[in-house]
Amino acid sequence: MNLFIASVQRDLLVHFRHPSEVLNPLVFFIVVISLFPLGIGPEPGQLKEIAPGIVWVAALLATLMSMDSMFRSDFEDGSLEQIVLSEQSTFIFVLAKVVSHWLLSGLPLVLLMPLAALLLFLDEAGVWALTLSLLLVSPTLSLLGGIGAALTVGLPRGGLLVTILVMPLYVPVLVLATAMVQAAEAGSETTGYVYWLLAILLGSVCLAPIATAAAVNVATDQ
Amino acid sequence: MLNWFHRLGSPKIFFEISGRWQVPLLVLSVLMLTGGAVWALLFVPPDYQQGNSVRIMYIHVPAAILAQSAYVMMAVAAAVFLIWRIKLADAAVKCIAPLGASITFLALVTGAIWGKPTWGAWWVWDARLTSTLVLFFLYIGVIALRSAMERQAGAGRACAILALVGVVNLPVIKFSVEWWYTLHQPASFSLTEKPSMPMEMWLPLLVMVVAYYLFFFAVCVMRIRNEILVREKNTDWVKQWLAVR
Numbered sequence: 345m346n347l348f349i350a351s352v353q354r355d356l357l358v359h360f361r362h363p364s365e366v367l368n369p370l371v372f373f374i375v376v377i378s379l380f381p382l383g384i385g386p387e388p389g390q391l392k393e394i395a396p397g398i399v400w401v402a403a404l405l406a407t408l409m410s411m412d413s414m415f416r417s418d419f420e421d422g423s424l425e426q427i428v429l430s431e432q433s434t435f436i437f438v439l440a441k442v443v444s445h446w447l448l449s450g451l452p453l454v455l456l457m458p459l460a461a462l463l464l465f466l467d468e469a470g471v472w473a474l475t476l477s478l479l480l481v482s483p484t485l486s487l488l489g490g491i492g493a494a495l496t497v498g499l500p501r502g503g504l505l506v507t508i509l510v511m512p513l514y515v516p517v518l519v520l521a522t523a524m525v526q527a528a529e530a531g532s533e534t535t536g537y538v539y540w541l542l543a544i545l546l547g548s549v550c551l552a553p554i555a556t557a558a559a560v561n562v563a564t565d566q
Numbered sequence: 567m568l569n570w571f572h573r574l575g576s577p578k579i580f581f582e583i584s585g586r587w588q589v590p591l592l593v594l595s596v597l598m599l600t601g602g603a604v605w606a607l608l609f610v611p612p613d614y615q616q617g618n619s620v621r622i623m624y625i626h627v628p629a630a631i632l633a634q635s636a637y638v639m640m641a642v643a644a645a646v647f648l649i650w651r652i653k654l655a656d657a658a659v660k661c662i663a664p665l666g667a668s669i670t671f672l673a674l675v676t677g678a679i680w681g682k683p684t685w686g687a688w689w690v691w692d693a694r695l696t697s698t699l700v701l702f703f704l705y706i707g708v709i710a711l712r713s714a715m716e717r718q719a720g721a722g723r724a725c726a727i728l729a730l731v732g733v734v735n736l737p738v739i740k741f742s743v744e745w746w747y748t749l750h751q752p753a754s755f756s757l758t759e760k761p762s763m764p765m766e767m768w769l770p771l772l773v774m775v776v777a778y779y780l781f782f783f784a785v786c787v788m789r790i791r792n793e794i795l796v797r798e799k800n801t802d803w804v805k806q807w808l809a810v811r
Contacts, residue, residue: 491731495724499714508710509728512703513735515696516742544738555731558648562720562727 347432348440355444365413366448370456373406377460388465395464396525399474402460403453404514407485410449411510412503414441414493415560424497425564434557442483442490442553450482466529473528477521480541487545487552488513494559517544575652577794578803584787591787595780602773610767619683624771626676628778633673633701634736636666636782640708641733644726654790656722657797659729660712661789665782667705674698693744700739704732 359366380398381391418424418441427437457478461471492510496502524537573579606624613620640662647655677695678688689695708725715721798804 491727495711495728496714498718498720502714505710505714508703509707512700512707512739513731515700516735516738519742540742551734555727558727559724562723565720565723 345436347427348436348443351437351440352444352447355441356447359444359448365410366452369406369409369449370452372409373402373453373456374459374463376402376405377463381463392465392467392470395461395466395470396474396522396529398464399457399460399478400518400522400525403478403482404485404511404518406453407449407482407489408507408510410445411489411493411506412496414445414490415497415563416493416502419497419563424560428561428564434560435553438490438494438553438556438560439549442486442556445490446483446486450478450486453482454478469531470525470529473525473534476538477524477541480538480545481517481521484517484541484545484548485514487548487556490556491552491559494556494563497560498563517541520544575650575654577654577657577798578801580654581791581794581807584791588784588787588791591780592784595777595784598773598777599781602770602777606770606774610770613767616684619680620767622676622680624774626673626680627771628775629669629673629676630698631775632778632782633666633670633698636662636669637701637704637729637733637736640666641729644729647722648726648730653722653797654794656726657790657793658786659708659722659725661786661793663705663708663712663725663729665786665789667702667709669778669782670698670702670705674702693740697740697744701736704735708732 377398380394384390384394415424418427428434454475457475458471461474466474489506489510491513492506493502495509496505499505520537520540524534524541527537528534574583602624607621610621610624612618640659643655643658643662646652647659674695677698681690682688708729711728712721712725715724795804795807
């Protein structure tokens with residue numbers, strides 16, 4: 345538990361002193377969203393209809409942008425290896441890295457949701473569903489992305505590869521989340537989706553760090 | 567049994583045993599493929615609704631079945647490699663990935679060709695098509711990771727972890743995608759469900775499915791043997807084997 349808290353604290357401190365790594369994905373997110381009205385045309389009706397999809401794809405891309413750096417600096421300065429060699433649990437360490445990644449990339453995206461919704465003319469029900477779905481899913485994105493980040497950490501340019509590895513894993517949550525927002529906009533019940541997304545989140549909390557820890561072990565083994 | 571398993575795990579013994587099997591396997595699979603194809607394309611009666619386009623089924627359905635089970639086979643090999651560190655299993659993971667990807671690609675392409683005359687569109691975002699496409703991406707991920715890590719010692723284990731993560735995800739993808747559409751669109755194509763077909767159409771399909779599997783195993787064995795030769799090129803038995811040739 346000490347390791348967990350210490351690791352999260354350190355990551356937050358490092359990123360508060362160098363905020364550009366946190367801010368860039370958020371700026372990217374807003375830029376991608378504001379490109380769609382320019383490309384498709386500014387009609388509110390049309391934009392509102394495709395808004396959940398746009399916001400979700402932009403959020404996925406923004407998350408993937410920051411994914412590559414999850415273990416990289418620790419790998420390069422050797423602290424990742426020290427953690428693996430120490431008697432501390434790699435599982436806990438990996439979980440801490442994922443939590444700090446979520447605090448620095450997932451949570452800010454959730455807070456940006458109202459702005460994104462404003463740009464795309466979503467109505468109130470849609471905004472709430474969108475924010476809730478992102479709140480439920482963004483931890484899953486960080487957890488699954490961690491697997492890809494750990495697998496590619498030893499490679500010189502892993503960024504693009506992470507996208508290829510992780511995108512197929514994101515399909516289920518993307519499908520369920522956009523379906524949830526559309527259901528909310530149509531005024532129907534969304535509880536079923538919430539349960540599904542929560543179930544996937546809990547499953548990922550239990551399973552994904554095992555794979556990530558194994559991948560970290562492989563990366564530090566060489 | 568366990569002893570036999572261990573013996574087969576040794577590259578040299580696998581190489582010797584598979585050397586005896588690969589030619590009969592390949593000959594049998596090619597015979598069945600030709601026979602099944604001729605039977606399916608020339609002698610099976612055309613479907614009363616789809617006419618002759620139904621014959622694409624005999625290429626498409628076996629590919630689609632094999633695409634999924636090849637992934638499962640790859641994941642089993644990955645688990646065997648991660649647990650027991652049998653190098654042969656890693657060679658199997660490496661050899662199955664591109665084969666599985668090409669079979670999945672074949673399933674997607676023949677599906678598109680079949681979709682055009684029957685549904686009127688090359689591609690539909692239907693549950694099965696989408697999950698097969700995601701399966702294709704999973705294969706591509708494993709191949710991409712392997713080629714990016716080519717010179718690194720951990721490549722095999724990294725790919726094995728990825729293959730296992732993918733297999734956990736496979737049912738989730740399948741169900742989420744089916745859910746996605748059963749909620750929003752009523753099934754417009756009952757064709758995606760297994761039709762109860764008459765025996766004279768079903769039998770050649772069975773022959774084709776078995777032939778695909780045999781062909782897959784035959785090519786797989788050939789690739790693994792090749793991989794063994796590359797990996798063990800500095801051992802005495804490979805040098806002796808090459809000297810005899």
